[in-house]
Amino acid sequence: MNTARIVVLTIALGAGGVAAYLARSTDDHAQAPAQPVAQLPTVEVLVAKNEIGLGQSVKPDDLQWQTWPAGTASGNFIKRSDRAEATKEIAGMIARAPFIAGEPIREPKLVKANGSGFMAAILPTGMRAISTEISAETGAGGFILPNDRVDVILTRREKAADKGGPDIVNSEIILPNVRVLAIDQAPKEKEGQNALVGRTVTLELKPEQAETLARARQSGTLSLALRSITDVNMADNSSEEDAAPKKGASINVVRYGVQSSMTTQK
Template identity: 75%
Template structure:
């Protein structure tokens, strides 16, 4: 075999090897372009960095700015672009309602004490805080807790015209749907307890209701009837500001036994 033929054969074998290698390589096709996530417009709002309890004084470490979707940011939220120094304004306020970590700060839930005590700070405008004595027997066995709603019942003993019969005990609901502010000096539940025994209860009353309560304390024994949470917004048939009229029949439940009585005319 001459040299020229060997060279041609070598070149042919090399070209064939290169072609075989290229055939074995997978064909790469351009894939579809990945969709680019659209960035939603956001706004920085002031939120609670940690839980803030009822009556707690707000400190700087309880607050932080957090990005919030602009479309869902309420007008009640405190926005950084509107109030960049809002943290300084909020520090020292008292929480009128609990706030959980991550919850946007709303000024409706805060109040400036301005040197006043806690109860005066959280009391709604136009309302009065009035305390009265209670016991386990007159306060639903201790199952009444702060922020519950109660009816106040006045029970009094009267002489029976019939000297051979026992004295009469008459009861009437004097106040309806009253908010409990505190039991003793506890304005909230302690450690998630489902009952709280105390000797005094502080009620949230209107000015005219305070007079009714003060008169009734001198007339007989006051009891609290716990209302269902489902009945808080239910309108009562009787006025919440005026006691029932004399001669009105009232259903009274004692030890689980219902009975009917009539107030004195």
């Protein structure tokens, strides 16, 4: 064997050894065990399997247990470790507020019907449900929906003191920031609609407010003014005197582009 062949064979053997070493090193790194992942403690909480609408009776098929991080599970959540039979206990209760699919079930948003209709079941303690007639003109064109907040406005037409003079029209807010419970017999927005034109509206009122509304229906025309959704957290309806115009207060009226001042009367 001549010298050239020996040199080539030596180089080939050396290259093969290097390649084998590199391949072996790569396999060792690839087979290194993965670092263990820390497992967070979890609990099983009761959630809505399907959407549950306002006034809907909860069925067992509407509920399911779902794994939830223990650190974020509120005290209001129903845990399987505490109440394994909660599905049976919750079934038959009525939703006082809607649930979306996957939302944890909280009992403050539910109420037992005890044979009563859903409207009596969802009314807060001490409140009353009272209805009054509306139209598209007096009901914000149909854009008032259940659970919205409204102001109730009374408009009265009075004869002028001077014979032959124009009638005096007075308007005032008699019930500010009240909640709409239903339009006609619909306790929730109809699916696919963003407007609901009805002939009656049911409002959630305190007993003294219900008396005010009953008197006002005999005194003039009632209209509803839709309020912003953010007004739900404002002061409750007990502050009527602060929200309604005082006797003798002046308001600006614009007619045909001409501004004039009007004094309210009660």
